[in-house]
Amino acid sequence: MKMIDAHIHLDQYKNNEIELIVKGSVSIEAVLSVSNNxxxxxxxxxxxxxxxxxxxxxxxxxxxxLPTENEFYMLLEWxxxxxxxxxxxxxxGLPYYLRKEQKVSNLQFGQYMELLEEFIVSANKWEKPIVLHAVYEDAPVVCNLLEKHSVSKAHFHWFKGDEKTIKRMIQNGYHISVTPEIVYKEKIQKLVQTYPLEQMMIETDGPWPFEGPFSGKLTTPDMMKHSISMIAKIKNLSETEVSERVFENTKNFYLI
Incomplete structure (x- = not known):
């Protein structure tokens, strides 16, 4: 069973943990390591x-x-x-959880929007996929920006949102990725039931820790085997078929 972790923060692990993740499993073909700054x-x-x-x-x-103007343009230049x-x-993406904690003003939210639009424009210009942190009511806002710039190669990681937005994302060809949370969270199970397998990937978002059967364990891509098992159960398919299809989805999406 070959797997690709479509979303992990590998740089946030300790060196010995990185060795374990990258070399410790013959099942892991690749990991897409996202950056924070x-x-x-x-x-x-x-x-x-x-x-x-x-x-x-x-x-x-x-x-x-928010980064300073100089920090942001240094990042873009790099x-x-x-x-x-x-x-x-x-x-x-957009700061949903910071806003819920009332740590982001309306003015600042507008600035986050401007940064995101700059990233969307750049991804389009460079012909690169874009990995998005956009959940709940932020997701339609991000869909608006993607549609404005005719971007279809968008990956909403660990997505959570309403049925109307889910339908819109499916129609636009956007991909989602599923974490091991699917094993014990009904809302993620319902999302997987609705979303086409052709637009689905798997991820860990490690080192983010999980609950349920994963409580107290280091988050590693091997946990995705449990995600595949649950997706197969929900979709009424074999684990082999699910693993092969999400593997190919990820390879084709990220040109791995």
Whole structure:
């Protein structure tokens, strides 16, 4: 069973844990390692040069304070310089959880929107997929921006949202990825029941920790075997067919 982790923060693991993830399983064909900021981008680029399995994505995670204007343009300039070495633009999006904690004003939210639109325009110009952090009511806002710039190669990771937005995303050809949370969360199971397998990938979002049967365990791509098993059960397909199809989806989406 060959697998690709479509979304992991490999640079946030300890060195010995990275060795375990990259070399510890014959099942893992590749990992798409997303970045949080410029330093994170540089680290992921280093890891991709050290390990052939690591495919880097460069961007700015929205669940943090806004960068200064200088920091943002330094990041964009660096991404331009290294665009041929990146598999995607990401992780980028909107600060849903910060806003829920009332740590983002309306003015600041508008600035996050401007950054995201800049990343969308750049991804389109560079012909790169874009990896999105856009959940619940933020998702339609992001769909508006993607449609505005005619971007279809969009990956909504660990997606959560309403039925209307899900239908819109399916029609637009956007991909989602499923975490091991599917094993114990009914809302993710319902999403998988609705979403076409042809537009689905699997991920860990590691080192983010999971609950249920994974409680207290280091998050590694091997956990995705359980995701495949649950997807197969929901879709009434064999685990072999599901694993092969999500594997091919990810290879084709990220040109791995």
């Amino acid at each position: 410029l330093e994170s981008c540089k680290r992921n680029l280093e890891l991709s040069k050290k390990y052939l399995h690591v495919k880097p994505a460069f961007g700015f995670h929205p669940e943090q304070s 991404m331009v310089e290294h665009r041929d070495e990146m598999s995607a633009v990401g992780e980028v």
